Amino acid sequence: MSALVIEKLSVVFGRFRALDDLSLAIDPGEIRAVIGPNGAGKTTLLDAITGIVRPISGRILLGDDLDLTRRSEAQIARAGVRRKFQKPSVFPALTVRENLEIGAGLGCPASERSDRAAMSLAETGLEARADTPAGSLAHGEKQWLEIGMVLASRPRLVLLDEPVAGLSDAETLRTVELIRSLRRPDRAILVIEHDMAFVEAIADRVTVLHEGRTLFEGGMAGARADSRVIEVFLGR
Structure with missing residues (x-):
């Protein structure tokens, strides 16, 4: 059983084919990176998985059976697909803990939201910042907080869009450790990134x-x- 299966997916904007008959499969427990030059279709792929854009053909299967192309954005999120966007999106006036409780979902009982927030604090290493307003965090800490907000929902599929963009070398190394620690047999992680050392x-x-x-x-x-990858991407 695959965590995510994409079958012959095509997304078109006017005359531009952003995704062209694309197929790929991600295994449970896998960390997959999607890389390529600007305009290759990376962000469109995430948009299609999360329901922001609709394909003209093909399927996106979560767990081999749930076709995400037939679900709304809210239904896809409830099914366990969560995304961290490139630019951190946190609630600056709220504390780190409060942000994580929001990430857990308002549908969760209050006690469960608190437990999930505590677990995400431990996973991201932000325990010492739990009562700090999110707006005062450093850029890297905001990235980790948003990852924590994604984790608090207990997702089946985590989508990370350029998680080390703008980070220092030390913050990037910390993010490597964080993402490695997130591997679970019941969770797949898909990462878009331009930093090839990080990807490796x-x-x-x-x-x-x-x-x-x-x-x-x-x-x-x-x-x-x-040679093809070198020519169109790595050699640039």
């Missing part, structure tokens, strides 16, 4: 997109050695 440090496999199609899939070492 976290990803089990990489999918290289080019013009909406899969150009390469495999280990990062193989991607670095692939």
